[in-house]
Amino acid sequence: MPELKLLLKHKARTLDEYRRIGGYAAFQKALAMDRQAVIDEIKKSGLRGRGGAGFPTWIKWNGIPKQKTKRHYVLCNADEGEPGTFKDKELMESTPHQVIEGMMIAGWATQADVGYIYIRAEFMDCARAVKSAIDEAYAEGLLGKNIQGTGWDFDLHVHLGAGSYECGEESAMMSSLMGERGMPRLKAPHAPLPTIAGLWDSPTLINNVETFACAPHIIQNGGDWYAAMGASTKNSRGTKIFSVSGHVNKPGNYEIEFGTKLSDLLELAGGIKGGALKACIPGGSSVPILNAESVAKAVIGYEEIGEVGSMVGSGGCIFFNEHTCIVALMWRTAKFYMRESCGKCTPCREGTDWLFQIHDRIIKGGGRPEDINLLKQICAQIDGRSFCGLGDAAAWPIVAALKVFPHEYEYFIQHGKSIVDTPQSKLMFPYAEPVPV
Ligand SMILES: Cc1cc2nc3c(=O)[nH]c(=O)nc-3n(C[C@H](O)[C@H](O)[C@H](O)COP(=O)(O)O)c2cc1C
Numbered sequence: 001m002p003e004l005k006l007l008l009k010h011k012a013r014t015l016d017e018y019r020r021i022g023g024y025a026a027f028q029k030a031l032a033m034d035r036q037a038v039i040d041e042i043k044k045s046g047l048r049g050r051g052g053a054g055f056p057t058w059i060k061w062n063g064i065p066k067q068k069t070k071r072h073y074v075l076c077n078a079d080e081g082e083p084g085t086f087k088d089k090e091l092m093e094s095t096p097h098q099v100i101e102g103m104m105i106a107g108w109a110t111q112a113d114v115g116y117i118y119i120r121a122e123f124m125d126c127a128r129a130v131k132s133a134i135d136e137a138y139a140e141g142l143l144g145k146n147i148q149g150t151g152w153d154f155d156l157h158v159h160l161g162a163g164s165y166e167c168g169e170e171s172a173m174m175s176s177l178m179g180e181r182g183m184p185r186l187k188a189p190h191a192p193l194p195t196i197a198g199l200w201d202s203p204t205l206i207n208n209v210e211t212f213a214c215a216p217h218i219i220q221n222g223g224d225w226y227a228a229m230g231a232s233t234k235n236s237r238g239t240k241i242f243s244v245s246g247h248v249n250k251p252g253n254y255e256i257e258f259g260t261k262l263s264d265l266l267e268l269a270g271g272i273k274g275g276a277l278k279a280c281i282p283g284g285s286s287v288p289i290l291n292a293e294s295v296a297k298a299v300i301g302y303e304e305i306g307e308v309g310s311m312v313g314s315g316g317c318i319f320f321n322e323h324t325c326i327v328a329l330m331w332r333t334a335k336f337y338m339r340e341s342c343g344k345c346t347p348c349r350e351g352t353d354w355l356f357q358i359h360d361r362i363i364k365g366g367g368r369p370e371d372i373n374l375l376k377q378i379c380a381q382i383d384g385r386s387f388c389g390l391g392d393a394a395a396w397p398i399v400a401a402l403k404v405f406p407h408e409y410e411y412f413i414q415h416g417k418s419i420v421d422t423p424q425s426k427l428m429f430p431y432a433e434p435v436p437v
């Protein structure tokens with residue numbers, strides 16, 4: 001199956017290189033279009049947010065007030081904190097203008113005055129690449145005052161992240177950008193949507209890097225052209241980049257059309273390495289784990305992956321071979337969420353700690369028969385009861401692991417050691433690593 005490339009087709013770091021592959025033609029086209037016509041094209045494309053939730057992009061764009069009474073903002077979520085995901089990094093490093101052009105099209109469509117790209121601070125190369133591309137765009141009059149004689153002013157800034165997974169959550173990101181602690185805010189229906197009151201209480205459009213990168217292609221080629229890709233699925237259109245890692249021969253970013261089989265994605269990544277396929281986390285560490293039988297059945301689409309019990313998420317696709325101990329894997333996952341919980345709400349702050357502590361005693365040989373039910377109860381107390389999505393993200397992988405691989409937990413608790421007993425599996429047990437609490 002050939003790999004389909006749209007967003008990852010070219011590497012064009014400079015403006016000259018980007019122009020040579022047709023860069024900024026879509027922006028020029030958008031400037032000549034009515035703002036609503038731009039949004040309608042995004043609607044026709046069927047584009048859904050690539051940051052994890054798959055929310056229809058056009059609804060957000062259309063939600064920015066048409067009657068302007070305040071500044072409008074465009075915010076690009078480039079925090080990319082989901083373990084297993086590294087696609088936004090590649091997009092920003094290899095073709096930064098593609099992301100900038102997408103933000104400019106969104107800015108035009110929503111009458112924005114200012115845009116921010118919130119890049120995680122560890123991604124210094126990305127930040128440099130994007131900053132240099134922004135400077136080039138200013139020098140060419142693509143950004144700044146009275147762009148291309150339209151009377152529209154638009155400024156774009158890079159903002160470095162505050163070093164926490166939670167800062168990728170959109171309301172925490174806005175707090176962080178405004179100089180506050182990166183903690184989430186109350187959300188709709190209890191508070192206005194960011195499109196009404198976001199940054200500094202002004203209308204704010206927030207999308208992921210990959211979502212913005214799709215916009216130039218949609219405007220240039222038309223929404224119908226984009227929507228033709230993935231037409232075999234229920235409601236997933238276009239392409240999606242998957243960051244494939246784990247036990248595969250060729251880890252990397254692969255852009256596929258929705259409707260592709262998950263097993264074909266594995267083949268693109270060179271197939272499984274070091275043993276037979278055991279499991280896959282298809283959309284980043286927070287989505288439910290699948291066993292090999294489900295991988296064989298799974299078709300990539302928001303609804304289609306749901307049918308086998310998981311999610312597209314952010315596209316961080318991790319494959320595991322037969323030497324993987326699922327309990328150790330969940331121990332590592334629980335540790336991540338415990339550390340990243342911001343502490344604002346009790347179910348997540350306390351629950352993530354307990355999820356880790358119980359996994360820790362199981363893998364150290366001290367598991368108790370009641371631990372399985374205890375884990376299930378704690379997950380049920382976190383899921384849907386936390387202040388933001390991080391709590392759910394911490395519970396879902398464990399709920400799925402207990403459902404799909406219950407025998408691995410049962411064996412570990414009964415025998416005080418993993419059911420997987422091979423030299424390779426030993427590497428999964430970093431018992432000695434100190435755990436700061
Ligand atoms: C804990 C948490 C972390 C998140 N991290 C990211 C992230 O790193 N990048 C991202 O684009 N979205 C992330 N999201 C989703 C954002 O809140 C938001 O839905 C997304 O940026 C919207 O863009 P989209 O509609 O283009 O997907 C995160 C959500 C949660 C709950």
Ligand code: SF4
Pocket residue numbers: 166184340341342343344345346348349386387388389390391392
């Ligand atoms: S679920 Fe609660 S404690 Fe966890 S990150 Fe969100 S607000 Fe913070």
